Amino acid sequence: MFPDAVADAESLLSEAGFEVEFPRAQVCCGQPAFNAGHRTAARRVARGFARAFGHELPIVCPSGSCAAMVAQHLPALIERPPFEIWELSAFLAAHDSPVPKRNVGRRLAYHDSCHMLRELGVADPPRKLLEASGGTLVELVRPDLCCGFGGTFSVRQPEVSVALADDKLAAATGADALVTADPGCLFQLWGRAARTAPSLPVLHLATALARGVGT
């Protein structure tokens, strides 16, 4: 869905001195089905994930909610030992990885992914990295509030979902870009901004760090 963000994540990891492997047999982790209640379908897909990713190497994932799914639910779902999975910014921060100074003078709003924040407890690393990239953080009003995506929720209750995205976009007024580390939130906020706030760039964290927020 966001191939550039994956490429940017890879370049951040490479620049930080890590060797990145990309298992070509990888598939989805099953989260969409799991969260919608379809456990059998989720299990089938999760097994596909487990076939592609072993337990030998740490897994780095540029998505808060996918990392939360793999960390919190997948082992019990398919009866496997826990995976060593990291959300990208948590991994970079834990290894004191340097990031390029590409956001000097930029005002950046960071949106917390709910699953990343509450299931993984990752709140500071993305903020610290954005600051290390030279940007100034503009804290959103009520950063605890969901952007309204919620997987199938976004199409079951589109009106409420969109209203929540509107609040989030309004809270980011005054920032040069709205940055998030979760493709779900990105899909939602980008999609709404394209309709109502085309001047506000909505970017994946990896992109904001690797390339900087555009001028």
Place this chain on the structure above:
Amino acid sequence: MTDLAQPPDRFREEARAQLADERGSAAYDGVTQRLRTGRLAAWDELPDVEKLRERAYEIRMRTIDDLDRHLSAFRDQVEARGGQVHVCGTAEEARAAVVQIAQAAGATLVAKSKSMASEEIGLNGALEAEGMQVVETDLGEYIVQLAGGHPEHIIVPAIRQTAPEVAKLFEQVEGAPVSPELQELGNVARRQLAEVLRTADVGVTGANFAVSETGSICLVTNEGNAGLLTSVPRVHVALLGLERLVPTLDELAVLLQLLARSATGQRLTAYTRLVSGPAGPGETDGPEEFHVVVIDNGRSRLRETRYREMLACIRCGACINVCPVYRKSGGSAYGPVYSGPMGAVLVPLLARLEHAPSLPHASSLCGACTEACPVKIPLHELLLELRKDLVEERVTSGRERLAFVLWSFVWSRPLLYRLSTTLARFGQRFAPHVGPGRAWTSGRALVPLARRRFRDRR
């Protein structure tokens, strides 16, 4: 008569109506925000809120594990003090029990204080059907009653009514103009309700907790009306959810430290009282009769299930005040009684899943509710479990189930997965015209799929 069951489309329809009401939406934003801020400040004052929450959880779960024994101890104590306990399996039985008590007392006027259990069993309609007049004496509930509606928040029933709207409602009772100033509205309500409180034959209250060791019920309010209702009318009926028992006063004290703080940000409410039985010989105040109507209505069947933690709920509303979805959808979307995350879990459990199939999905699973719950109920995880049950009990449509099965066959196999993402690129222009794609694009653009995937670039 209140029925917890609700049609599948209700949530979306009511939410749409709420979103169209700008002033109401502002009220929802403002009130929930204020209550949330209050809770966080009040929690901060505690030396170790986490430890207190864990203790509260432990007390609640231990009591629920042994509910029969605690209920029987409670009953013994109440009876020893001259009160009566009526254990009712269903809402219908509970309504009938109260109606019978009121009729036996020859009641024409029944005054009530705030009770969600009363809303749950649809008590007002049942009493009115027997020719009795029923008046709510909690200010919020009174407003809601005059408006002919239902509470839209378990703590703040009239959450979206504005002062001018309230003035209009009071004018109908007053038969004269009422100024929409808050002080004046308070005075008018007090005057209108004082007469009710003075002349009611039966006082009906809820019960925040019931203490087994003393046979007392605990009432946590801010307006003092409940205190009058438990002492002035000849008969006092307390409605008690079966699970709200607490073994001892010491354990009650633990829960009280959390209840008001989590609900309104107060250390204690203005009136937190224990009521133990009718007036004794020689006592000048207190009712002649004291009845506790214990409501099961589906609760006991949850004890042996994975949903038993929901019985720990102390009805503080903290989950409601942090819920992004509730804030937008409003309380009505969840049905006429319980709303927000606690309602989304509890209503399908009490009414049975097939009667409230939209509620487990009325959440973005953001987890704010679980984080806010003072008794540590994993609300969003319970919603996830309910969604699983919806699928397994085939309440979820066959179409959706088939779609996920097909999806899982494709997305679990690397070759098909790659093929599907290639096809998706060609198919994306059709997406806005089918099912979920249509719902998505009604308010949002679809991210265009890139010509080259990451895997194509390596």
